[in-house]
Amino acid sequence: MGGYILRRLVSAVPVLIGITVIVFVIMALIPGDPATAILGSYATPENVERLNRHLGLDRPLWQQYFVWVGNLLQGDFGRSFALNRPVLDEILDRFGATLVLAGTAFVLCSVVGIVAGTVSAARQYGFADKAITAAVILGISVPSFFLGMMMILLFAVHLRWLPVSGMYSMFGGGDLADLARHLAMPAIALSLVATGVVARLTRGAMLEVLRQDFIRTARAKGVGEGRVIWAHALRAAMVSVIPVLGIQAGFVLSGAVYIEIVFQWPGVGRMLVDAILRRDILLVQGGVVFIAACYVGFNIVVDVAQAWLDPRIKT
Amino acid sequence: MTLFLRLLFRNRLAGFGAVVLGAIVVLAVLTPVLPLHPPNATDTANRFLRPLSEGHWLGTDHLGRDLLSRLLWGTRLSLAVGFAAAVIAAVLGAAIGIVAGYAGGRTDNVTMRGVDMLMAFPYILLALAIVAVLGPGLMNALIAVAVVNIPFFARNIRGVTVSLAHREFVDAARLSGLGHIRILTTEVLPNVVPVIVIAMSTTIGWMILETAGLSFLGLGSQPPQADLGSMLGEARGALITAPHTSVVPGVMILLIVMSINLLGDGVRDALDPRLRSGALARPMPATLVDRPAPPPPTGDGLLRIEGLRTDFRMGKRTGRAVGGVDLALAPGECVGLIGESGSGKSVTALSVMGLVPSPPGVISGGAVRLRGEDLVGAPYARLRALRGNKVAYIFQDPLSTLHPLYTIGEQLAEAIRVHHPVSRADAHARAVQLLDDVRIPNAARRAGAFPHELSGGMRQRVGIAMALANDPDIIIADEPTTALDVTVQAQVLRLLDDLRRSRGLAIVFITHDFGVVAQLCDRVAVMYAGRIVEEGPTEAILAAPAHPYTARLIACVPELGGGRRRLEAIPGLPPAVDALPPGCAFAPRCDRARDACRAGEIALEGATRRVRCLFPVAPPEAAR
Numbered sequence: 049m050g051g052y053i054l055r056r057l058v059s060a061v062p063v064l065i066g067i068t069v070i071v072f073v074i075m076a077l078i079p080g081d082p083a084t085a086i087l088g089s090y091a092t093p094e095n096v097e098r099l100n101r102h103l104g105l106d107r108p109l110w111q112q113y114f115v116w117v118g119n120l121l122q123g124d125f126g127r128s129f130a131l132n133r134p135v136l137d138e139i140l141d142r143f144g145a146t147l148v149l150a151g152t153a154f155v156l157c158s159v160v161g162i163v164a165g166t167v168s169a170a171r172q173y174g175f176a177d178k179a180i181t182a183a184v185i186l187g188i189s190v191p192s193f194f195l196g197m198m199m200i201l202l203f204a205v206h207l208r209w210l211p212v213s214g215m216y217s218m219f220g221g222g223d224l225a226d227l228a229r230h231l232a233m234p235a236i237a238l239s240l241v242a243t244g245v246v247a248r249l250t251r252g253a254m255l256e257v258l259r260q261d262f263i264r265t266a267r268a269k270g271v272g273e274g275r276v277i278w279a280h281a282l283r284a285a286m287v288s289v290i291p292v293l294g295i296q297a298g299f300v301l302s303g304a305v306y307i308e309i310v311f312q313w314p315g316v317g318r319m320l321v322d323a324i325l326r327r328d329i330l331l332v333q334g335g336v337v338f339i340a341a342c343y344v345g346f347n348i349v350v351d352v353a354q355a356w357l358d359p360r361i362k363t
Numbered sequence: 364m365t366l367f368l369r370l371l372f373r374n375r376l377a378g379f380g381a382v383v384l385g386a387i388v389v390l391a392v393l394t395p396v397l398p399l400h401p402p403n404a405t406d407t408a409n410r411f412l413r414p415l416s417e418g419h420w421l422g423t424d425h426l427g428r429d430l431l432s433r434l435l436w437g438t439r440l441s442l443a444v445g446f447a448a449a450v451i452a453a454v455l456g457a458a459i460g461i462v463a464g465y466a467g468g469r470t471d472n473v474t475m476r477g478v479d480m481l482m483a484f485p486y487i488l489l490a491l492a493i494v495a496v497l498g499p500g501l502m503n504a505l506i507a508v509a510v511v512n513i514p515f516f517a518r519n520i521r522g523v524t525v526s527l528a529h530r531e532f533v534d535a536a537r538l539s540g541l542g543h544i545r546i547l548t549t550e551v552l553p554n555v556v557p558v559i560v561i562a563m564s565t566t567i568g569w570m571i572l573e574t575a576g577l578s579f580l581g582l583g584s585q586p587p588q589a590d591l592g593s594m595l596g597e598a599r600g601a602l603i604t605a606p607h608t609s610v611v612p613g614v615m616i617l618l619i620v621m622s623i624n625l626l627g628d629g630v631r632d633a634l635d636p637r638l639r640s641g642a643l644a645r646p647m648p649a650t651l652v653d654r655p656a657p658p659p660p661t662g663d664g665l666l667r668i669e670g671l672r673t674d675f676r677m678g679k680r681t682g683r684a685v686g687g688v689d690l691a692l693a694p695g696e697c698v699g700l701i702g703e704s705g706s707g708k709s710v711t712a713l714s715v716m717g718l719v720p721s722p723p724g725v726i727s728g729g730a731v732r733l734r735g736e737d738l739v740g741a742p743y744a745r746l747r748a749l750r751g752n753k754v755a756y757i758f759q760d761p762l763s764t765l766h767p768l769y770t771i772g773e774q775l776a777e778a779i780r781v782h783h784p785v786s787r788a789d790a791h792a793r794a795v796q797l798l799d800d801v802r803i804p805n806a807a808r809r810a811g812a813f814p815h816e817l818s819g820g821m822r823q824r825v826g827i828a829m830a831l832a833n834d835p836d837i838i839i840a841d842e843p844t845t846a847l848d849v850t851v852q853a854q855v856l857r858l859l860d861d862l863r864r865s866r867g868l869a870i871v872f873i874t875h876d877f878g879v880v881a882q883l884c885d886r887v888a889v890m891y892a893g894r895i896v897e898e899g900p901t902e903a904i905l906a907a908p909a910h911p912y913t914a915r916l917i918a919c920v921p922e923l924g925g926g927r928r929r930l931e932a933i934p935g936l937p938p939a940v941d942a943l944p945p946g947c948a949f950a951p952r953c954d955r956a957r958d959a960c961r962a963g964e965i966a967l968e969g970a971t972r973r974v975r976c977l978f979p980v981a982p983p984e985a986a987r
């Protein structure tokens with residue numbers, strides 16, 4: 049197992065290099081003078097001049113790339129001129145909030161999606177199956193930002209069960225219960241689409257597995273139907289569900305951008321959108337590289353989980 | 364094509380999606396000629412009018428603009444942008460995919476690496492980065508969404524192209540000296556286009572959603588122009604005071620995306636042949652039973668199969684797999700059930716414990732009596748208590764019949780624990796003991812192995828050990844040696860024979876190989892087209908087969924294990940189960956057939972030897 053993890057880590061290096069190259073190339077496409085673009089149109093000529101020298105923008109492109117990556121590796125993501133603080137500090141301040149939101153939504157979509165898909169397959173064509181299938185179709189079609197708004201109207205404005213937005217109460221909050229109350233709506237809104245996708249995939253995988261010979265063997269042994277479904281079949285179905293969970297993590301991370309705006313959640317998604325509207329290019333660049341790297345890391349975790357589940361992979 | 368459309372519309376949801384989407388598209392196309400308020404005409408005196416107000420069916424927004432008009436214009440814009448993004452992504456993605464797939468080698472490798480890199484981003488990050496560079500705006504959002512979706516198309520199309528690039532017609536075109544461009548446009552492209560269209564139909568909903576999302580964030584369409592996303596974004600400020608301004612565009616996005624998804628699902632289902640045949644149905648815990656009434660018991664004994672009928676019901680078609688089988692098994696006896704594949708021998712065996720997959724299997728008549736207790740139609744809980752406990756199965760090909768993700772020790776221990784309340788440790792110890800009993804060397808260590816780590820012969824021993832786990836009275840072995848090579852086969856047979864004698868097991872041994880029967884079985888029943896055609900003591904039948912079919916089978920088998928290939932030496936094929944001829948089912952292949960054979964039902968006659976034939980090779984009386 050250790051060897052596998054190591055190999056998987058090594059194989060992530062080219063991906064990370066690719067990510068930095070792509071981001072760098074996109075940023076190099078900025079029309080006009082990059083320093084002006086970074087500093088905004090109010091920049092003084094001295095500032096532009098200084099930034100050009102600081103970023104090494106007078107050098108050839110490939111040298112710029114290596115300078116940039118070198119800086120990244122030393123934790124220097126540049127400086128946000130709009131916020132007047134290092135990009136990395138800003139990202140790290142915001143990242144925790146996104147991690148809480150996206151992590152909760154990811155756990156929700158995995159657990160609810162897998163359970164719903166399994167029930168759906170076990171009761172194929174029954175009432176539960178039809179109800180779940182209908183919910184899935186609705187779930188994967190509703191835009192998460194619209195759903196979030198409707199949830200605010202219903203649960204925060206009309207029923208007054210939950211706070212409208214934010215991560216903690218302004219006054220007297222800050223404990224875990226307070227966080228949970230603020231987290232409930234955004235996490236559910238964020239998880240819904242992914243839940244639908246996971247449920248649908250799990251149902252398909254389960255139906256596929258339930259026709260396999262080893263399921264018949266389990267039944268012939270006298271294993272009860274509950275165990276046949278939830279242990280034998282689900283375990284085998286997970287082999288095709290887990291990779292999709294990795295993909296869904298990307299969707300959840302993406303959807304977090306909308307949800308953070310709707311619920312005014314102080315995370316990196318909102319930071320990125322604000323930065324784009326302010327043309328705070330270095331903050332966007334740093335944020336994109338940082339999140340993409342985290343996503344690559346998470347996919348390694350997914351692959352390792354897959355290898356742990358399926359002993360046929362290791363060889 | 365008409366079949367495709369029929370299938371599509373038989374799916375009511377897809378039909379509903381098509382109708383809704385059609386209506387929306389028609390409205391969007393007609394928007395310029397409809398009598399609407401100008402979408403951008405502000406009227407601050409009439410801000411936030413509620414729906415159904417005078418002159419404004421859906422009310423007005425925060426600037427007093429007519430919502431209905433803005434909704435339709437916004438829909439038009441959103442559909443156009445989403446569609447444009449889909450087309451751009453499809454064209455560029457397909458171009459990359461086709462070139463990479465067709466060129467192969469280095470080009471393919473490098474291109475697909477690049478595509479993989481793009482896929483390593485959570486999709487919106489890339490879109491945000493692109494918008495950040497180009498600046499907010501609808502065109503830029505469109506470009507961003509298109510670019511983000513290119514990898515998806517490139518991947519899919521490449522896959523299809525690779526499989527096409529080595530087909531005969533492409534090779535032929537290449538040999539006939541056509542240029543690459545010609546081949547790509549005339550041979551490859553026409554075959555790839557349907558895939559592109561399907562991929563588009565499943566992703567266009569996403570692209571509409573994604574562009575709406577960017578607009579919602581304020582990064583897409585800029586005021587006063589508005590698509591559905593930016594309408595929703597602008598309305599957010601008044602969410603609490605005037606919720607209808609949010610609900611109207613939001614519901615429209617929902618309707619568009621949902622109708623496209625429903626339609627896309629319908630297209631996919633209509634194209635998937637497995638869904639059409641219903642083969643994706645999940646088998647239930649026990650075979651369905653639909654029989655008039657159980658026949659009266661005809662005697663006693665350990666196991667009596669009496670007049671068993673099992674059908675496969677697929678839609679309106681019914682195939683009869685087992686057409687009235689009678690078979691008795693005494694304690695400690697070994698009975699062989701022999702026949703070609705499709706003769707119904709396995710279905711007979713699986714029917715005993717209700718293990719025929721249903722749907723489509725249905726037991727439609729007869730009884731299976733275990734010590735007098737009828738198992739057909741017995742409650743599931745009763746069947747479950749007997750399965751593996753009193754009647755155990757050994758299946759063919761243990762690589763697919765053992766669970767790939769549990770160790771064999773776990774699987775054996777489970778077999779014990781479902782019937783006996785013993786601790787984990789005890790069950791494990793017993794599992795190791797069982798492995799030892801079936802002569803697996805180094806049993807304690809092997810218990811920790813996964814099925815794929817064992818050889819075929821080892822795996823089959825595990826299958827036998829599992830059947831023995833609860834000391835059953837009866838073992839039903841369904842071709843347990845077919846997947847093995849001849850020496851291993853002989854070892855496994857010897858093992859089974861020893862176990863039978865030492866434990867007093869009764870065995871039903873299913874095979875197509877008379878050599879195996881000769882070695883192991885006291886009695887043998889020969890099945891053809893779902894019925895027993897001859898039955899009796901093994902030696903007697905081997906010495907003087909009465910049924911012409913049996914005679915052929917025996918003549919084909921010179922020695923143990925050589926049976927498989929020889930069996931096909933009988934000219935002709937067994938009849939399809941749903942197209943049985945009247946009279947003797949073997950008549951079309953029988954060289955003794957006369958008109959009388961095809962006239963009507965032929966009974967299975969005789970006492971210790973029974974035969975279903977009007978003109979037997981050797982009369983059973985003579986052979987006795």
Ligand code: SF4
Nearest residue numbers: 947950953960976977
């Ligand atoms: S009944 Fe007639 S056709 Fe059938 S096996 Fe006997 S001889 Fe042949």
